[in-house]
Amino acid sequence: MSEFLQHLINMLVLGGTYALLGIGLTLIFGIMNVVNFTHGVLYTFGAYIMFIVVQQLGLNFFLALPVAVLAGWLLGAAIELTLLRPLRGSDIDTTMLVMIGAWIAMQSGTLWIWGGVAKSVATPFPEAPLVLGPVSVSWLRLFVLAAAAMLILVTYLLINKTSLGRAMRATFQDHDTASLMGVNVDMIYTSTFAIGSSLAAAAGALLGPVYVIFPQMGDLAAVKAFAIVILGGLGNITGAVIGGFILALAEELGAGYVSSGYRDAMGFLIIIAVLIFRPTGLFARAERVG
Amino acid sequence: MTRTLGLVPAIALATALFGGTAGAQTIKIGVNEPLTGAFAASGTYVVNGAKIAADEINAKGGVLGKKIELVIEDNKSNPTEAAAVAEKLITSDKVPVLMGAWGSSLTLAVMPKLMEYETPMVVETSSSGKITTTGNPFIFRISPPSAVEAAAFKNIVDKLALKKVDFLVINNDWGRGTAEDFSKMMKDKGISIGLVETMDQGAQDMSAQLSKIKSSDSETVIVTTAVDQLTxxxxxxxxLGLKKRIITTGGSQNPDQIIAQAGAAANGTMHLTTFLPWFPDKTPNPEATNYFIAEWKKRGFEFAGCTESFRGYDGIRTVAAAIEKAGKAEPAAIKAALWNINIKGLNGDIVFRKSGPEGKESGQSQPNVYLIEINDGKVEMKTL
Incomplete structure (x- = not known):
């Protein structure tokens, strides 16, 4: 029983960060329809920003988080302006290839700048975990869960309650009509990509100190983000959040009670199952086709 | 148009010709290591150690009157790439001998290529037993297979009073091979084996596995993986409040990196290692060890990398000794000469003994294995 409770606590903490990764990608992949292979690199980038600000500049841990979010936003905007804007209107394969190129180039860039040796970031949290009866959880992970929940809430409000969010939804529903209604469509594309990227960087900045930071850390994170987005339904923020927790639960219980060798296969198994039984995702609304 | 097209092969031919003449003045050694991917840090350390050996040998006049030249290729921590890189080094760079490929799965992927092109390879890090027992006569290994590690560990299990152990190992030939060899040894000793948990090589969150281990009734966990996952x-x-004794194997732990990154969490952990850069005087070859560590520091590399990089240093010295003995830089001659070398490595004498099925034995050297413990952020030696 205590083992099961510990798995549930682990699931909550892990699920929060998966949700954060998922909503960032669902904005870009689900709403903008860009297969964003740079999502994992932006996650890595956010973690390295943490490392620079905290370890190299010696600044405050809590200050480093908004810096990472901002840096992710700027890098995302730069990718959109230089790579995606010139390709707007070209087919999905071309964009995909360009994004794969950007992914490899950026990942090699991080390896070139910081080397392959993993970095770690010191945190202001005590090393002794919080012990609640039979289960224990580190303070850092609780903080990560709280920060992730806050970021998810802010994103939800941004998309659903602000005029920018309304313009975003309108643009991706019908690009031409939105444009006729006076929405600056170019600006919407750039900001959507930048917001999605900043969420990836935020996830990296939060998880970098929990794990260790190295150039390939984003690869597995990106695979999981895609699994979450497909699970929750393209473009569905609530779906991505729930999808994040479902994936975390599947991994925890799969490793705990089935076989730990298949832990990271759970994401793929979920994708396959969803594509077979509910190809539009678990939480997609009924859609009219044509 | 035809003219432009004709120009390209002409340039290629010229480059090849010039490249060929330049190459003849050096003796090439192929180095197949992970410089990107999950094992980038370790592979880079090994390559830097290899460069120290090459520079030292060249400063003393090289081998057979020629300088040695390392042709370094990145296998991307990926077995498919490791095989492709080996093929490229042998067929395109025409290296007569290779060193590689860090991980057991990487080395195992390269092995059929060695058979195909009849080119020997010195294996510097891999520890899966399979490498030297499947009958590949082109393999010469200087690192200890996990069975040798297990045998060395056998002498200390009584002192540690082990009763029941769990395993948490990387899910590849290295990890699973270690769990097998250590289980066998421990069962013979009357120690019971509990859980055998695995983790993917790139996995970052092992909480689920550790939660399971936390609730088991064993008192010790044997962990096998590279340094980043160990941290x-x-x-x-x-x-998670896991209070069991942790012992790591495989010699790729970089205790200093663990101390720097895991902090207090590393205290009390024990590690089976194959090199003692902290205590040069206790190594089999103190003079060479001191030289190597001084050179490593002079080049500005992190001290933590020594436990990996010495393998590259020893590997290249092994290869160079074989070329010298062979009298010519040809694969068959080098392979024959590898059986006859006897050099002082940083971790004991490098002498190859036969291992594997008769008639197609691989070479296996018998390096030393040590147990160290991290206490208060410092490395302490335990006597075996």
Whole structure:
């Protein structure tokens, strides 16, 4: 029983960060329809920003988080302006290839700048975990869960309650009509990509100190983000959040009670199952086709 | 148009010709290591150690009157790439001998290529037993297979009073091979084996596995993986309040990196290692060890990397000694000469003994294995 409770606590903490990764990608992949292979690199980038600000500049841990979010936003905007804007209107394969190129180039860039040796970031949290009866959880992970929940809430409000969010939804529903209604469509594309990227960087900045930071850390994170987005339904923020927790639960219980060798296969198994039984995702609304 | 097209092969031919003449003045040694991917840090350390050996040998006049030249290729921590890179080094760079390929799965992927092109390879790090027992006569290994590690560990299990152990190993030939060899040894000793948990090579969160281990009734966990995952495991075990004794194997732990990154979580952990850069005087070859460590520091590399990089240093010295003995830089001659070398490595004498099925034995050297413990952020030696 205590083992099961510990798995549930682990699931909550892990699920929060998966949700954060998922909503960032669902904005870009689900709403903008860009297969964003740079999502994992932006996650890595956010973690390295943490490392620079905290370890190299010696600044405050809590200050480093908004810096990472901002840096992710700027890098995302730069990718959109230089790579995606010139390709707007070209087919999905071309964009995909360009994004794969950007992914490899950026990942090699991080390896070139910081080397392959993993970095770690010191945190202001005590090393002794919080012990609640039979289960224990580190303070850092609780903080990560709280920060992730806050970021998810802010994103939800941004998309659903602000005029920018309304313009975003309108643009991706019908690009031409939105444009006729006076929405600056170019600006919407750039900001959507930048917001999605900043969420990836935020996830990296939060998880970098929990794990260790190295150039390939984003690869597995990106695979999981895609699994979450497909699970929750393209473009569905609530779906991505729930999808994040479902994936975390599947991994925890799969490793705990089935076989730990298949832990990271759970994401793929979920994708396959969803594509077979509910190809539009678990939480997609009924859609009219044509 | 035809003219432009004709120009390209002409340039290629000229480059090849010039490249060929330049190459003849050096003796090439192929180095097949992971410089990107999950094992980038370790592979880079090994390559830097290899460069120290090459520079030292060249400063003393090289081998057979020629300088040695390392042709370094990145296998991307990926077995498919490791095989492709080996093929490229042998067929395109025409290296007569290779060193590689760090991980057991990487080395195993290269092995059929060695058979195909009849080119020998010195294996510097891999520890899966399979490498020297499947009958590949082109393999010469200087690192200890996990059975040798297990045998060395046998002498200390009584002192540690082990009763029941769990395993947490990387899910590849290295990890699973270690769990097998150590289980066998421990069962003979009357120690019971509990859980055998695995983790993916790129996995970052091992909380689920550790939670399971936390609720088991064993008192010790044997962990086998590379340094980055070890750091994560120590941190996550501490966060889960896991109070069992942790012993790591495989010699790719970089205790200093663990101390720097896992902090207090590393205290009390024990590690089976194959090199003692902290205590040069206790190594089999103190003079060479001191030279190597001084050179490593002079080049501005992190001290933590020594436990990996010495393998590259020893590997290249092994290869160079074989070329010298062969009298010519040809694969068959080097392969024959590898059986006859006897050099002082940083971790004991490098002499190859036969291992594997008769008639197609691989070479296996018998390096030393040590047990160290981290206490208060310092490395202490345990006598075996």
């Amino acid at each position: 994560l495991i120590f941190k996550q075990a501490a966060a």
